[in-house]
Amino acid sequence: MAQQIKIKPRLAKGFRDFLPSEMLKRQYVIDTIEGVFQLFGYEPLQTPVLELRDTLFGKYGEDAEQLIYSAQHGRSKSDEVAMRYDLTVPLSRVVAQYENDISFPFRRYQISPVWRGERPQRGRYREFFQCDADIVGVSGMEADAEIISVMNTVYQRLNLPQPIIKINNRKLLTGMGVFSDVIDSQLPDLYRSIDKFDKIGAEGVEKELIERGIPGYAVKRMMDLVQIRDEGNLNLNLLERQIGHIEVANEGIDELRSMAMYLDALGVPQSAYEFDFTMVRGLSYYTGPIFETIIQEPNLGSITGGGRYDNLIGLFRRESLPTVGTSLGIERIIDIMTELDLFPSHVADTVVDILVTVFDDETQIASSRLASQLRKANIRAELYMSDGKFKLGKQFAYADKKGIPLVATLGPDEVANGRVSIKRLSDAKEVDVLQADVVDAVVGLMQIEF
């Protein structure tokens, strides 16, 4: 037979496979987040990978739009489709489409992959999971505060080191622009530069603003405002003194004050968040409070993004609905947890509790029966399979390599006496018990294991 040409196994740029031991970590993080979402009363929603092109375009701003994957079928002449870029716009579509079937306020969560055609980097991929929780239909700050509380609870349960939730308000940014006499067309440039504050510092931002043609006095006013930093609400007071007379800014300040009050009631300590007037966020649909979370060390970029977007749903129906939500990026969370080794010990490399070995052809049936007996007791048992090669050493090495904690052996001696031998690999403790008692023995050995 002619030599087949082999296809080199590889993936498209920015896409990844997850092998079993990695999937178990991912599932741990996802399960934790999902548990918190449900704890706060959010309910699951699933939407398709593909959306109509028109659903996605015109929502994210020009820069972001260029990153949307189109997904056309070769012969399809009808609907133009694209891959979802986030979970927020699909939610808005769903709300507008099924308003009669939904009770408001609508709290939904969705944990799904999204796609962005960016250049991959550390902590950045073209396919990644977002975990979104949103409240549709509430304009009060109790909703925004709850979203922050959800985020905070997730960080606590995952034991993330010193997460800082940064909070700002689009209304404040607008007010600052007005106050500093920056014309509307220059506002995006202004925000973009301010957002880099952490990276390039005050001087850097100032320099960039001047280069973008914003007048010197406006830059100076802006820089003074943005750099206001004080404990808790105090920086709001300072800001109010300066730009409180501007209506939109005043609204923004009131909102943040109200939020702080609810956060306190929800048990989110002031140390968990800070009002940072240099935090911006690129997506254009935000209208009120905006949030972001960073981990200082290691810093892989923000692990959460979110905010209030009261006008987005209005693009899909006559009247909009006030909405606020957050999006947790598990890829970065997992990268951080991996780097700092934050996974609890029960997040193992395998789902298998015990490997049932097979001694030879004669005892194969007995081993199968034992595996079945264990499974009935809800013990995750793998029956060793090797196409007729029964070397026990091999089977133990296999269990060891996979990280399976227990190994059951039943050779001719055990079968003859109705017994089975269970060995715990971590400390080589081995017990010999009647087959009737095997479940108790396994449970006993597993409990000491942790």
Added chain:
RNA sequence: GUGGGUGUAGCUCAAUGGCAGAGCACCUGAUUGUGGUUCAGGACGUUGUGGGUUCAAAUCCCAUCAUCCACCCCA
């Protein structure tokens, strides 16, 4: 999209113009009823790909692809 680094065994990397190597992983045995440790042996390569310079190229040059980093932007 712009700028830079790196591509050598399954993995991590040596070899600076002169025989392509090591560690780990893998396979066999010491140990035909028990893994991790040890010992002995074994298998593993078109040096990313294509071209050029040279008596001679993993090494120098050009192109191309992949990958990583920074910018842009972002979870």
